[in-house]
Amino acid sequence: MPDRSQPEPVRPPRTFGRKVQKHGQVLSDMSGAMLRSLLDETLDPGYAEAAARKERRATADSPGAPDGPAPRRRSWLRRPETTLVVAGLVLAGLVVGIAYRNNAKQEPEAAVARNQLIAKIESEQSYVGSLQKQSESLADSVSAARDKLLAESAAGSTLLDSLNTLEYAAAQSTVTGPGVVITVSDPKPAEGNDPVGGETEAPVVNTLITDRDLQRVVNALWAGGAEAVAVNGQRIGPTTAIRQAGNAILVDFLPVTSPYKVAAIGPDNAMQTAFAASEVGRRLSTYRNVYNAGLSIDTSDTLTLKPALPPTAQVAVPIGKGTK
């Protein structure tokens, strides 16, 4: 850009494109001139034209005047001009102020609604958590009372034995023992993944691990002789589903997030072999090598797995108490 510390000479009205009559050149000249005028002529050409008009009038009024620069610095106290300018500037300021106020008003509204929703979700979640704790402690006291009653008679203790077997099969009892923990995690988002400026519609979630992978990991462990399996602390019972809902994986209808820890109690060598030989085991190690996903297999001497949530009866209805 040329240096404009001096008032630049008044330009003639622009005639780009018109001077060149050859067709091929007109177009390239036009686009070039357009870009140049966009970058160079940042000042409204109206000012230059008005100044040129004024100068012409001045030279016409006094033909003998020397060819000096245009008369600079017109009196700011000329009433109509000043009012016009002030009115225009007040208008400009008004637009800016209103826009600021409007923008500031809109942002908190969205934030307030969002925060309210977040607070509500959190309070509901903690309520669910407290109910779950209550339910667990009640179930514990019920089974303790039942065990105590049944152990009193011989018939009762055989019943208790079969009850314990059934409860274990239904994943309704806490179990402990040696086993393996297979930890699978989604790859971390790449560095500098953030789009520059603007808002993302939704945060970029890298969900490489799907419900099917977890299902197959669990099945491979069962095949390796696992006696009890839990995913992120959620015990897998006979009717437990591992499903995907959008980006979340639900185990027994409760969301679990990466990293997924699949803990299994059983013969650790057999389970590790079964997992390594399974299709999902090979696939997950490919994920680890190619996509940087997490995969680790650890053995543990004592794993303690909590019971699964009791299955909800869908058809069965309990009869009144007193039936034996």
Place this chain on the structure above:
Amino acid sequence: MIPAIGLLIGIGLGLWLDPTVPVWLQPYLPIAVVAALDAVFGAIRARLDGIFDAKVFVVSFVSNVIVAALIVFIGDKLGVGAQLSTAVVVVLGIRIFGNAAAIRRHVFRA
């Protein structure tokens, strides 16, 4: 000096009155702001160049705001409103930059 006070009064009025902008007008507000800023910077630059003209300022300001809003309005009707408002912001933004650079050269001689 008087015009600068006028600008401040305008901003103050806008902040203090806090008028509710009707919903149909809200998409054009950002465009109007950029057009207004362009007009103000252009006026300062013209003043420093010694070729300021009140009529040109007011007419170019009002017409720029209206034309910019009109372009966005037509774009909205045709489904290219976001793209056209980007175009308006880019063109006016380049002008603001150029004028700010010219003002800087006037003020700091650098």
